[in-house]
Amino acid sequence: MGIAQQTIYEQAVLFIAAVVVFTSFLMLAQKRLFPLIALFASQGFLLAVTTALVAYDRDYPHLYASALITLFIKAMVIPWLLRRWIIQLDVHREVESLLYPTYVMMAASALVLFSYYIVLPIERLSTLASRNALAVSFAVVLLGMLLMIARRQAVTHVIGFMSIENGLFFAAVTATGGMPMVVELGVAFDVLVAAVLFGVFFFHIRSSIDSLDVDELNRLHEVDTR
C-alpha cells in the first residue's frame, strides 16, 4: 500500500513521525547546549501538534487538553528551566566533544531498523500510520538512551531522558489515541517533578565534584577493590 492511498491525516502523522526521529538524530550530533535544548523543545512542539491532529481526526476532545499540557510542559516550561539552569551554572558556553560521532550515527540507524523489527508482530493489527508511529516512537526511546550513553554531560543526560519520555508520549498518542486523562495528568505531573529534581541535582553535583561531567561520578564500585 503506497503512501498516496493514505488519508491526509495518516500522511501527516507519517510525516511528523519522520521529523520526530530526525530531531532525535540532530540531538545526537549537537555539541552545544542551547541548540540541544531548542531541538528538545521542537520535539515537544511536534508532539503537541500530533496530539491535536489525533484529537481532530478521532474527535476526542480530551486530547486537546492533553495537547495543551504537552505544549506547555514539554515545549515551554522544561526548556525554559533547563536554559535558566545552565546559565546559572555557567556551562552554556561549553562545547562537548563527541566521541566516535560516526559510530554513534551508525548505531543510531541500526537502532531505527531494530525498532521496526520489534514491531513486526503487531503488523496484522493496525494501520500503516500507527505501525510506523509505534516503530518511530520506540526508535526515539532507543535514541534517547544512546544519547545518554554517548555523552558525559549531566544536562545532556537529562535531555536524553526527557526525549525518551517524548517517544513514549508519541507512542501513546498515535497508536492508541492517548491514555485515559487521569493517567496523562499523572505522567505529566511526574515529568514536571522529575525536571525540577534534575535541576536540584545539577547544583548538588556541581557542588560535590565541581563539574557536570558524570564520568567523574565514579566513586562507587560494584566490587570493592581497595
Add this chain to the structure above:
Amino acid sequence: MIALLLWVPLMGMMTLALLGKRAKAGRINAYANAAMLLVSLLLAWQVWREGPVEGGGEQLRVDAFNVYLIVLTAFVGFTTSLFSAPYMENERHHGRVTEGSLRLYHAMYQGFMLAMFLVLTANNMGLLWVAMEGATLATVLLVGLYRTPESIEAAWKYFILCGVGIAQALFGTVLLYFAAEQLPDAGEHALTWSWLYQHADVLNPDVLTLAFVFLLVGYGTKIGLVPMHNWLPDAHSEGPTPMSAILSGLLLNDALYAVVRCKMLVDGAVHTPVAGYLMMGFGLLSFLVAVLFLHRQRDIKRLFSYSSIEHMGAMTFAFGVGGPLATFAALLHMTVHSLTKSAIFITVGHAAQIAKTQQIEHIRGLIRTQPAIGWGLLIGTLAIAGFPPFGVFTSEFLLLSATMRSYPWLTPPLLLGIGIAFAGLFRHLHSMVYGHAPEGQTPVKANLWPVFAHLALVLWLGVAIPGALSDWFNQATQLIAGSIPL
C-alpha cells in the same frame, strides 16, 4: 476505606512539610504510620468479610493478593518509623543532617508511603506506573540526603537508571492499552486491571508478549534484577538507614507485585509459559550473580543489599515457576524477607553508628559493646541465610520442593546458591559480632523493639503459619495460580 488509606499519608506529608523542623517530627511521622497500620488492618478485615473492595470509580481495587501486601507495607513502615525517630535525631547530633533536610526526610517518608499504597491499590495499570515513578521521585532526594559526593553519585545513578528503566514499563503499558483497545467494548476500561483480567483470553497474544518484555524490564529495574541492579547497592548504602530498610522491605516487593499483576494478564492471553520462563531466567540470574557478589563486599550495607537482590531473584524465579506451591512459597518469602531485611537494616544502622563507619573491617565486637545490637544482627543474619526455625527456611524449602517437582534440573543451582550466600554472609558476620571491641566504642541510644518484633514474627511464621494468614496466602495463590497447594 481505600481512599482513607491514601488520605492519611497525604495529610501526613503536608503536615510534616509544614512542621518537619520541630523536634516532634519523628513522633508525628510514627503517629501517621500507626494510623495507616490501623486503616490497613480495617481494610483487611473488610476484604476478609466481603471479598474484593473497589473504590474511586474502579480506579482502586483491593483483593486477596494485595491486601496482605498493604498490611505488610503499613507494618514495616510503622516499625521503621519508630526506629527512624531516635536514629535521625542521633544523625542530627553528629551533624550529618540539617534541620531543613530532616523536614524533607520526614515529608518524603510520608510521600513514599503514599506512593507505595497507590501502587498496591491501583486497579488502573497507568496509575500503577505513575505511582511507581512517584516512589522514585519521593526517595531520590533522600538517597542523596547526606550530600557527600558518594551519596550524590548514588542518587544520580538511582534517578537515571530507575527513570530510564521505568520508562520501558510505560512503553509496555502503552502496548497493553493498544492491545486492549482492539476489543470492541473496551472504552474507558482499557487499562483497568480487573476488566483486562476478565477479557485476557481475547487479547492479542503477540502484543501482550511484547508488552510483558517491556514491563518486566521496566519494573524489574526497580526489583533490582540483574543486569539492571546497579543502582540498588549504591542507593541502599549511601542513603540514611531507615530509607534502606523501607527500600529493601517495601519498594522491591511492590515492584515485584506489579510484575506479577502483569504476568497474570499475559498468562491469560498467551497459552504458553513464556512470561514464566522470562521471570525464571531473570530471577535465577539475579540470584546467582548476587550470591557471588556477597563475597566481595566491604561495606556492611552493600553486603545486605546484595542479599536483597538475591532474595528478590529467588522470588521472581518462584513466581516464574508458577503453580500453586511455588506461588505460595513466593508470597511467604515476600513477607518473611521484608520483615527480616528491614530488621537487619535497623541493626546495621545502629552498628554503623557505634563503629562510626560502614566498613566491615572496622566494625568489631558488637556483642561486647551493645549486646542487643550484636544479637539482633546475628539472629537476623541467621534468619535471612535460611536457618531452620525461621520463616525464610520454610519458604525456601517450599520453593525448592516446587522446583524439584517442575524443573528438577534447576534445583542444584538453587541449592548451591543458597550455600554460597550462607558462606558469604557468615565470613563477614563472625568477626563483626564476636571479638574484641576497639577502644572507646560506646553504646548508642536505640529503639530495638521493632527488630525483635520482626524477628519474632519471622520465627512464628517459620514454626507455624497462623490459620488466618495461610488462608490469605491460599486465597492469593488461588487468584494467581488458579488453585491452592495441597
